[in-house]
Amino acid sequence: MSGVTIVVVTMTRMKYIPSFISKSVTRRLPKYTGIIIAIALGVTMFVAVDVGVDSLTEGIVQSELQNLGEFDLYVGNNTGDVSVDVLSFLLSEYHNPQVKAIVGRYEISTTVFAGSSGQIEKDISVIGINTTDDTPLGENALGSLKSTSGEVLDLSLLRGDPQVFVTEPLAKKMLISTGDRIEFGLPIKYANGTTSFAFSTFLVAGIVAFEGKATQSQGLTVWIDRTVMNEIIDPDGVLRDKFTTIWISLSLNHKKNPVSIEEGRSIEAEIQALLDPRYNANLETPIIVAEALRAEIEDAIRSNLQIFKTFLNIMAFMIILAGILLISNIQIMSVEDRQVQIGILRALGATKGEVVVLFFLESLVLGVIGSFIGYFLGIGTGKYLGIYITKIFEIGGTPVVVINSGTITLALTSGVILAVITGIYPSLKARSINIVEVLRGIKAYKDERLSKKSIYYGFLTLIISLFILYYRNKSYNDRLWENAGWNGIGEQLQNTLFLTFLFLGLGLILSQYISRTRALNIISIGYIGLSLFFFRKGIFWLTGTGDATNLFILNFLMLVAGTVVLIGVNLDYLGAGIRMLLGFSEKTRAIGLVVTNVMTEKKVRSLLTFSIFAIILSLNVFVASWSESLERGSIDEWRFYAGGIDIVVDLDIPVLPSTMNYSDLISNVDRSIDDVTGLRHTTRVLGLVPPEAQSQLSLLLMDTYEINESTLRRIDGSYKYDIIAIPTIESMKPDQPFDTLDKKRQLELSRSVWDLFFSGNNISETGEPDPNGLPPIIVDASFTVFQDQDTITLLTVFGPREFRVIGELVNFALGINTFFPSVMILPQYAELFEAFQEIPYYNFYFVSTTHELDDSRVSKIAQEIERVSNAVDSPLRSKGIIAGASAIPVWDFYLDLISGNVRFLDFLQVFVSIGFLIGVLGLIVISLRNVAERRREIGMLRAIGFSRTQVVIVAIFEIFTLGLIGLIIGIIDGLLVAESFSELTNFDFFVPWMRLLQYFSITFTSAFIAGLIPGIQVARIPPSEALRYRG
């Protein structure tokens, strides 16, 4: 017979399968409900993560980009110093039909005081526009300013008495109406380079509607005539031909005609190429760069949320793994339940292949049904997930439900894959059914050893392990047995894979010579050992950075799998223990015998049941412990890093000593204030991003602090504030990682950095004073572009200048919430920057009190400082000064950081709780099936004298014991991983007792209900009827 004939005959013969499946699925639908629900929940999770995160991304992107109005790129240098020449140059030389508008703007950020409401608002953008121009918002019909009622506002109003327009959001926020007066200060620039401030009152001539074209600074904008503005800020005419920024639009309506990230970047590259030869040939100031801001923001949001999505998907994968075990479990039950049916089918002539096809197709049908349910559930859940994340992370932005064309494919694929994966083992089990055995109800003797084939699989696995070892040795020079052979993520991943396959291979081969229980014991102990080695040692040997997610997941899974298999293969011993325990009471002896035998008879099923709980609870316990450790273990840690600074006061406009002694004003706020130290701070110092970090010329704003000896030291030389810095000069570096040192040593090293800094010398590469060396600088290394840099280049008024990095700030409180890297420079270098030239006096204060960092009284003092600085009746206001002071308790910075993490962990907790829900659901489904399937046995038990209560207890006890085993494994594994994580992140480890108690209560309650309901149901059936049950 030819191959084609065989196929045709087979296909013809298999025609009965569809109708068989249809009947089977229809008739057994109640029994399959558990599988469909599990698949639907799995698909729901994937779809929800997909839709939720995509919707969230879209919401944030839209919200963040709203700040840009219809602009795509900016040209300038971030310091507000762009010559009109650049605009003329671009307008005349750059012709690209994609560019719809090029606009020059003069913008100043200041604090506004509204007389009518007495409110003060910081960070308001004051934009000077040319009111004589037909297109005041820029070239090429970017539009005009419209009132809230839709009429075009008469710009000539701005030319009269000092009058301004304010945008709708600002008007709403500060309760401003047309005709009110507002007050704000603007910096006056003189030809000699000095700066002072003018405070003026303006009449609000109109409210500008909040729409795309005028929404910069989130719509918190004041529009002023450029000429009127110049009259105030530019008495010497030095700013007449200046812009702060040149904006470029690639679309006049981004909603209708969106601009892709690639388009934005390509225009950026073109403009940069045009600017470089003219403005940046020798990197002379002023350097002009083009930046595709819209593309950058969008890309950053999308890629950040992609990481978030990946993380959620990893969690979802772990949860779904538990779902897979649940479905497999139900499928196995189904095969066992239908053994006789399969036997009859085989006896009637169905081939083994047909049995496999039958079960496989049945799984597929269930998968497709589950996928569709999961798709719709997922879209609904995803929508709420997006809203929930937006809310708990206080991200802002309105979630828009984004359902990609790929979502339905994702749903179907994940559902079908789930069904197929879970269908494999049961199909093979059905295939291997012995017709005679099942029809006669007998069981042939099974060898305690694994089948002969396992030796071949064992050798194959060994060969794979050796191949991994060979590949590993080819890729890395360090040997496996050396400590250095474990310090890279890639190295450790390959080492782990090698050992994983090695243990498996050896176990399989050994199974030919010893019992399979022993062989599985060897494999599982090997896996537990390997993962424990990772969590206790390996994870601490890793040096450098990188994504260790794969390594972490691999070891996490190995730990859980190892423990589960170890307990599973030794279930008999555990059963004997339970039997012994229950044997103490004559009422429970018979129950003990039945329960433990029921559990140990179907080892695979029992193992699958408790492994569901083990995986889910490991995740839950890990997240709960991590969260607890982070919350409770961090207070001392942050107290150390705060270095004695309790409050920082930031002024928009510095208070000159000639007007008032602001330090005294703060000091007098509360008797507990024991020090107030002023310094200058700006975010307008530019660093040149190292060429290796970015391909084209790029600048980065630096959050710069001018620090002198008296800022941190007392007169006697002792330190009053300790901003912790890690030495970066080779000879000063500790011989072990900084964060592993005790706090005393960390402080010593940090002070050695500051001692070097305050020496005032130029520093050589080796950290010696050297006139030919570089001025010292201390930087925040949490920004990757400045990590591991020996020097950094800053743009001074004399052009780019190199600084020697002598220390890296670690957990610097003030650096936590800024978008720019913090740097510390000495006063003698501050004057090299135009930004500092514009700050005539201290605009930043460190305040220390006699209270603890986290004392609630510190917050009250901070509020009082703001009140005495900003309120209508404040001494500053009485002198006509609007300083715009913000007093922030340092603890708040850390709380923000912690609460961000805590919020993330809280969210994870909710997310993994879904898994817990699946586990509980699984427990109920399994229990229902278990009890239903054992109806006949229960009839037998009743016939020989088991009471109804005893039958119910058996049902509850079995499922509770399995749940409890899973719970214990989950708790042990979860705590183990969390403990090593806490050690890695330098937090004290705390056991989340309350959570554990909750998990126990939920497990107990759900197992109780899961056993009670079917138990009662089946106990009610008359034994005579139960005895007639045949599956």
Place this chain on the structure above:
Amino acid sequence: MTKNIVVLKNVHKIYDPDGVRVHALRGIDLEVKEGEMLAIMGPSGCGKSTLLNLLGGIDSPTQGNIVINGIDITTLSDGEKTTFRRDNIGYIFQLFNLLDFLTAIENVALPLLLQGYTMSAAMEEAKMLLRQLGLGDRIYHYPNQLSGGQAQRVAVARALMTHPAIILGDEPTGDLDTTTSLDIMSLFRRINRQNKQTLIIVTHSRTIAEKCDRIVHIEDGKIVREESVQSAKEEIA
């Protein structure tokens, strides 16, 4: 004079599954003497197994009284019936109805555990009984590792374990070959003689029934005939 250990008066059983009324037993009156070995015969669906289930207290009659060992079990609650069953009845089923997940010895020891024996004592007793029944080498086997005859002997051992006053057998040899069936019947007879336990067996087989003292014939839920078995008497003699 030997007392009646089982007395049935006007026992009716009506099933009503899915609204289809089935009158399985229609006024059964029966008396069984202590130590008697009674066979119940009749065609399929005549009500034999129903009668046995009622006697064992695993089902309740729709009407009538069943007095066993002086107790009217129709008046007992479910819990009382369970205790009664545990103390007075030994059950042997056609399909052996051994618990698959327990070994032979565990199946046999289970009724003793329910009576409060310690695990070791129950196991010891079960082991002895299994040895007596010739299953010394099958003690730790699971039911599906036993032949039909071996499994039925385990079921017999389980029924005997608590020394019940009455042993009920629902087609106890139905799944066995002739030789094994006769072996089992000899076993029953031995038990019956040694322990003076009452045996009530439902069977299709005349050969098996003739091993008993008396045969009751049931048709359409009624006792249509009773006969004493001479061969049994001779065998006893």
